[in-house]
Amino acid sequence: MYCPDHSQLCCSRCVELNHRLCVQVTPLPQAAGGKSTNFKNLSVSTENTLSQLKQCQTYQEDRIKSLKVSYKEHERLIVDGLRVNIVSYLRECETSTVNTTHKHMQYPISEMREEIKYLLADFEKSTIKEKKEELNLKQAPLKVVRNSCIRLHYELFHLHVAIPKVLGKELSFIASKKCLENIQQSDIFLKENVLNKVFTVNGKSVHHVKMPSESDTCFITAVCALPNGQVLVADYFNKRVKLLNQQYHVVSHLDFRDAYKQLDSDMCLITPTEVAVAMDDEVQFITVSQSQLAKGRKLKLQHSCNAIAYLHDDLYICSDTALYKYRLSGKQVCRLYEDTSAYKTVYKCAVSPTGDRLYITSYMEDKLLTLARDGTLLATYTDPALGDLYGLHVTPAGQVLVCGYCPGTILQVGWEGQSKLATLVTVEDGVRRLRSVCYSSTTSSIIVGQKLNDTILVFRVE
Known part of the structure; x- marks a missing residue:
């Protein structure tokens, strides 16, 4: 069946549940025998939507890569800064103990070096762990949008490839309506998640x-x-x-x-x-x-x-x-x-x-x-x-x-x-x-x- 009021393909169960008040629901043979679909315009619309989905996917992947690079650099700067401070502190300690207490302070300083080395290692692990958790939180919504782009692109692309090979009015009608439905879903998705996504x-x-x-x-x-x-x-x-x-x-x-x-x-x-x-x-x-x-x-x-x-x-x-x-x-x-x-x-x-x-x-x-x-x-x-x-x-x-x-x-x-x-x-x-x-x-x-x-x-x- 086909419901012109909702521009939807439906089965008898769908008609009973969702289209009971629709007065123009018609059997597929009758709907397919009506006005023919302009497949040239449909092909142009499909290709344009496919291009937008691919562009969206690429953009999300670039943002994911950018976040990884940014966080990696941020981690390096924090750790490097801590290393510089520790080395500076140790040099100050060594300088203050030269001559008079050097012999007695050599072992404590050596011991201090080892202890600070372990502290630094723990700090690096802790910092990296925290940054990775923060990175994963920021990447999660980007990955959701990217994966949705891949899924919508996959579905629409296969419909696009299949339509020219379909024989018979009914199958052509079904394929074209499915294609239009997928385009509409993709357009709504792109507008909500990318094109009109507001910066903060x-x-x-x-x-x-x-x-x-x-x-x-x-x-x-x-x-x-x-x-x-x-x-x-x-x-x-x-x-x-x-x-x-x-x-x-x-x-x-x-x-x-x-x-x-x-x-x-x-x-x-x-x-x-x-x-x-x-x-x-x-x-x-x-x-x-x-x-x-x-x-x-x-x-x-x-x-x-x-x-x-x-x-x-x-x-x-x-x-x-x-x-x-x-x-x-x-x-x-x-x-x-x-x-x-x-x-x-x-x-x-x-x-x-x-x-x-x-x-x-x-x-x-x-x-x-x-x-x-x-x-x-x-x-x-x-x-x-x-x-x-x-x-x-x-x-x-x-x-x-x-x-x-x-x-x-x-x-x-x-x-x-x-x-x-x-x-x-x-x-x-x-x-x-x-x-x-x-x-x-x-x-x-x-x-x-x-x-x-x-x-x-x-x-x-x-």
Whole structure:
């Protein structure tokens, strides 16, 4: 049987228990003989959902790995710190007993060494045990989501493969309905567990990024997090791209001193060791190797270039009033969206991990626009807290972050681009003149760049 009211396949028992009040329950032969399913559209929807599930699985696995690395490093630092303190204490004891009581104190000190060695071993075991328990607690929900992704992907993939091989209207009808049901379940799961999962800020740190040789105050217009925990920042006033290590210290930089070139733009990750920087009317590629930066190839454009995003060999580039799609090779594919009603109507851009959503900001109107992959406008979002809407970022899991320059706010917006999920940061958190925002899944942190400020802010999130 099939119940159109609930869009569910059912047996006679289901009809008796759950569909007694439904008036359109029909036998399968009759239901299958009705309007045929558009298998082409179903295939596209299935592939898109499969891609999202795979992306979700990969994201959870990356977070699990990141947690392991983070906790291992934390354990090492604690133990190393204890070792240093003990060694320092022993040296002090030995120094204080030189000459006069050295002969008598040699054995007690030796004995003390052995005792401290055992204490240290016990401490290491205790610390490791505690940290492992804490790590397991934090990993548990990530593993649940990952395993659910694997299960849903497995079920949907086999339906996807089976549908073209099914013969007969009834079996095709059953397979298509099962497939649609699985897609719906997957969509609900992804929205509840990933796409609209709200960040919680649980700590803040401040890091100086001004170099000793610089006379100008820093103006960080773009931030890009690398998978290894390093961070790239674009400093507009000092005309430099700087590489920060895992402790957010500047370890390398590249100068862009051309009078007509500006770093008042954007950058995005291409590979784990390559980024693309948008400036004026060109895209400059930069490679990162052994904590050193090197300029790579350039793409010369026929329009201005103030923002850039990348996904699956495609570049998305903003030119103040239009959004263009390019191949990574530099070939222009099309102009996806345009608004010439004012200046900076297409200011920043970002793309969802599956490519089915594009996000752009209209700086003059303080709006976040959500587009379909073909450029069709799907949603518009405004918020009084987002005065001078500058920063925009989409996380590897598809969460949308936007920041307002004045009064200084970071919001998390739903992936549909229609509503606010949370206010993550405000001026009360010490932010001023926000210009850029970026999320690092490696360190589970939101990194913020500011105008006329020699520091970046790092907010730890869960």
